[in-house]
Amino acid sequence: MIRAFRSTTALPRLSSLITTFRSISTLVIAEHEGGAVKSQSINAIEAAKSLSNENSISVLLAGSGPSLQQAAQNAATSHPSISQVLVADSDKFTHGLAESWSKLVNLVQQKGGYSHIITAANSFGKNLLPRAAALLNVSPITDVIDISSSTQFIRPIYAGNALCTVKYTGTDPCMLTIRSTSFPVPEVSVNSNSNEAPISQVDLSSFDEDSIGKSRYVQCTSQDTERPDLGSARIVITGGRGLKSAENFKMIEKLAEKLGAAVGATRAAVDAGFVPNDLQVGQTGKIVAPELYLAFGVSGAIQHIAGMRDSRVIVAVNKDADAPIFQVADYGLVGDLFEVIPELLEKLPEKR
Numbered sequence: 001m002i003r004a005f006r007s008t009t010a011l012p013r014l015s016s017l018i019t020t021f022r023s024i025s026t027l028v029i030a031e032h033e034g035g036a037v038k039s040q041s042i043n044a045i046e047a048a049k050s051l052s053n054e055n056s057i058s059v060l061l062a063g064s065g066p067s068l069q070q071a072a073q074n075a076a077t078s079h080p081s082i083s084q085v086l087v088a089d090s091d092k093f094t095h096g097l098a099e100s101w102s103k104l105v106n107l108v109q110q111k112g113g114y115s116h117i118i119t120a121a122n123s124f125g126k127n128l129l130p131r132a133a134a135l136l137n138v139s140p141i142t143d144v145i146d147i148s149s150s151t152q153f154i155r156p157i158y159a160g161n162a163l164c165t166v167k168y169t170g171t172d173p174c175m176l177t178i179r180s181t182s183f184p185v186p187e188v189s190v191n192s193n194s195n196e197a198p199i200s201q202v203d204l205s206s207f208d209e210d211s212i213g214k215s216r217y218v219q220c221t222s223q224d225t226e227r228p229d230l231g232s233a234r235i236v237i238t239g240g241r242g243l244k245s246a247e248n249f250k251m252i253e254k255l256a257e258k259l260g261a262a263v264g265a266t267r268a269a270v271d272a273g274f275v276p277n278d279l280q281v282g283q284t285g286k287i288v289a290p291e292l293y294l295a296f297g298v299s300g301a302i303q304h305i306a307g308m309r310d311s312r313v314i315v316a317v318n319k320d321a322d323a324p325i326f327q328v329a330d331y332g333l334v335g336d337l338f339e340v341i342p343e344l345l346e347k348l349p350e351k352r
Contacts, residue, residue: 064093092207136173145163238264289308295314301324315331
């Protein structure tokens with residue numbers, strides 16, 4: 001006798017299998033400067049690799065001029081997991097305005113049908129991705145620090161004091177911004193030139209310009225300094241409100257010059273006018289994870305700790321023995337920074 005059994009779990013299981021084995025293809029929105037892809041975009045490619053072993057990764061570069069073509073050549077050999085490099089050559093994309101770039105992402109997605117779109121959670125990505133997600137009618141997942149599967153991600157909440165697991169159940173594409181410091185690139189990937197991805201031009205003949213022009217590029221200013229970039233430096237020296245003035249903050253800069261380090265600041269130091277806001281480290285500033293992080297006069301507010309707690313070694317100097325920064329520091333010195341920094345400057349050798 002044959003009996004028929006009705007299963008109430010078959011459909012959910014079938015749906016789960018379809019989700020697991022669906023085709024994964026990812027578009028990485030990359031930044032470039034000086035003819036090279038920025039390191040944070042390489043981290044985004046590394047994150048895309050975590051989605052699936054059978055993931056087709058396309059890298060989108062946009063801009064104009066010889067610098068764009070050099071960046072495309074650089075991108076083609078920058079990571080072995082790249083399947084192709086897409087180049088959108090137009091003056092409309094030179095300055096990274098969100099209106100034009102989001103329209104470009106929408107155009108490329110309509111043609112490519114990607115399952116995922118990823119970019120770094122920096123000022124460029126945070127500005128661009130929400131607008132592009134709105135055009136595609138999906139909800140983005142921001143500041144991802146770990147990828148469990150193609151639909152399940154981990155991101156920090158409450159200034160990094162708790163981790164939230166998010167499962168994406170919406171339609172394609174799943175759009176992510178990733179915290180670049182959480183996806184380091186192995187040296188073998190950085191130095192691998194064995195495979196060069198093909199480079200293709202994006203057809204912009206149907207590009208809609210109707211909504212472009214609501215914002216305009218004015219100018220770009222940057223500090224003329226030989227110090228490494230704050231977001232990717234191996235050593236970061238940060239000053240807080242304890243330095244008391246912009247003049248005193250120059251001690252931090254002198255120490256950074258001796259160590260070949262980047263200079264950072266807390267929000268309190270930035271708000272007080274000691275340094276410009278592009279040096280701010282923290283939840284509302286830059287997220288850093290250097291090999292060595294030195295904090296002078298930093299109390300350790302929760303918003304600041306959220307931006308540097310992933311540093312490999314944290315050293316803190318503060319005259320308050322109960323300062324919260326000592327709870328995350330690997331090495332702490334209770335002392336007056338106005339005595340400690342001059343002594344360090346005296347005993348450290350000059351940078352070669």
